[in-house]
Amino acid sequence: MDLLTKACESSMPKKRCMNNRRPVYWWNQNIAELRRTCLRLRRLSQRTRRDSLEFQLRKDQYRMARRTLKIAIARSKAKKWRELCDDVDNDPWGLGYKIVLKKLKGVDTSTEMSTAVKDRIVSELFPDHEIEERPPIAISGDISLFTLDELAQAVKSMRNKKAPGPDRIPVEILKAITDTHPEIMLDMYNTCLKEGIFPERWKLARLVLIGKGKGDPSTASAHRPLCLLDTAGKLYEKLLKRRMLTAIAEAGGLSPRQFGFRPGRSTIDAVSRVVGIAKETQLGNHKTRDMCMAVTLDVRNAFNSARWKDILEALMVQFHVPSYLLRVLQNYLADRWLIYDTKEGIKKRRITSGAAQGSVLGADLWNINYDGILRVEMPEGITLIGYADDLVVVIRARRMEHLQFKLNQAMRRVMEWMEAHTLSLAIQKTEIVLLTTARIERSIPMNVDGQEIITSPAIRYLGVMLDGKLSFWRHISGAADKAAGTGAQKNKNEEGRDNYHSKEGRAGGDHP
Numbered sequence: 001m002d003l004l005t006k007a008c009e010s011s012m013p014k015k016r017c018m019n020n021r022r023p024v025y026w027w028n029q030n031i032a033e034l035r036r037t038c039l040r041l042r043r044l045s046q047r048t049r050r051d052s053l054e055f056q057l058r059k060d061q062y063r064m065a066r067r068t069l070k071i072a073i074a075r076s077k078a079k080k081w082r083e084l085c086d087d088v089d090n091d092p093w094g095l096g097y098k099i100v101l102k103k104l105k106g107v108d109t110s111t112e113m114s115t116a117v118k119d120r121i122v123s124e125l126f127p128d129h130e131i132e133e134r135p136p137i138a139i140s141g142d143i144s145l146f147t148l149d150e151l152a153q154a155v156k157s158m159r160n161k162k163a164p165g166p167d168r169i170p171v172e173i174l175k176a177i178t179d180t181h182p183e184i185m186l187d188m189y190n191t192c193l194k195e196g197i198f199p200e201r202w203k204l205a206r207l208v209l210i211g212k213g214k215g216d217p218s219t220a221s222a223h224r225p226l227c228l229l230d231t232a233g234k235l236y237e238k239l240l241k242r243r244m245l246t247a248i249a250e251a252g253g254l255s256p257r258q259f260g261f262r263p264g265r266s267t268i269d270a271v272s273r274v275v276g277i278a279k280e281t282q283l284g285n286h287k288t289r290d291m292c293m294a295v296t297l298d299v300r301n302a303f304n305s306a307r308w309k310d311i312l313e314a315l316m317v318q319f320h321v322p323s324y325l326l327r328v329l330q331n332y333l334a335d336r337w338l339i340y341d342t343k344e345g346i347k348k349r350r351i352t353s354g355a356a357q358g359s360v361l362g363a364d365l366w367n368i369n370y371d372g373i374l375r376v377e378m379p380e381g382i383t384l385i386g387y388a389d390d391l392v393v394v395i396r397a398r399r400m401e402h403l404q405f406k407l408n409q410a411m412r413r414v415m416e417w418m419e420a421h422t423l424s425l426a427i428q429k430t431e432i433v434l435l436t437t438a439r440i441e442r443s444i445p446m447n448v449d450g451q452e453i454i455t456s457p458a459i460r461y462l463g464v465m466l467d468g469k470l471s472f473w474r475h476i477s478g479a480a481d482k483a484a485g486t487g488a489q490k491n492k493n494e495e496g497r498d499n500y501h502s503k504e505g506r507a508g509g510d511h512p
Contacts (some may be wrong), residue, residue: 202233237360260388
């Protein structure tokens, strides 16, 4: 892998840091060359004496170069606009969709932070846990080595144009090597599998903090950590993932009430499950109908707080993962490090817990760990539904006081499981809504783990506004207002573009 890194460094240009600025969409090599020429001629004209014979000539050369540059930029923008329109026709969920709904990812917002603030944020996002030394796992039975077919499927599933890890090897290079010399890559991964290791160099992540756009930027909660890992390690993870998920399925699979990070399941399915339970309570007459209440719970820094020993125990006890695979996963969840940039230089921090964000296995390891909370035995009328780390408690009862009693029962069992797994709830973020068509007061104080939470007329669950009567009117109204605002902004952008081209056409000659 060192040779591969050196080959990439010697033959491929690196992307430059944009000082926290987004690269413009219309940039190309021709514009870069024209800009260099324009800047050179501008410097030359500025350094020429005004009373010299060459001044007017150089000034005219600079103006012509600037005009040529503006025309090239305008043409590139028009070309990109046409490509975007074609992309919308071919891929309705592509770049055009993301631009309109403002779903493009942010940039690193931590470049201007002081070192002390960044160190504190990193330590809060990646809390320390006591490292428990576990004895090596004894191998029983034969080791099933990876095949060329598994390698081909794994590398095919890797997406291009993704940021590389510390080794700076892009996915495209890894794919090219795997296509031309698959036996070399397969032998490397099978050697790791036989030795029961996940190489240390693939456990080093480069940390980037992405701002959420809300909250105090000096607090950890205002940032989303993104961990960039080596592509060769991620390919190894993909090979391990397929084996691990097969073993889990053979052991009975994850809870059917977990809808996150699972193929064929979505937020719509999770919301439908909640709505389905609520609508069941509306059957019958007013004398026999139950009341229904949904309580959303927020887990603090969930993914980075999961203990590795809990994940391994679930793999071993609940899902009976083969010993050869368990040995590799035990090594995978050990001696992990991350590096991050500060004003004082690059710093390194040891990771002692968490389902590595940015990794291939991270989401599945979280589901494996969190599966336990969904299997906690609950009294009749209480259902827990999960979507990744989002947890909603749906309670059915005949009277309001019975809802409170069952809520206490559910919270006691949830809190016991959370404490046993060193996870904690942000009770102040808990939201409650009464899902019933009955004519009752909608703002009722409820006790949640000793704190008073007032029920709301509607709550947001997985992006959907759930109102008490399940009319979804609040959600539709909000979506309509957002669409109207987006449409107005789109029209404004198009008018600005037309005005820009009109102005450039008058000043710079014929161009789109």
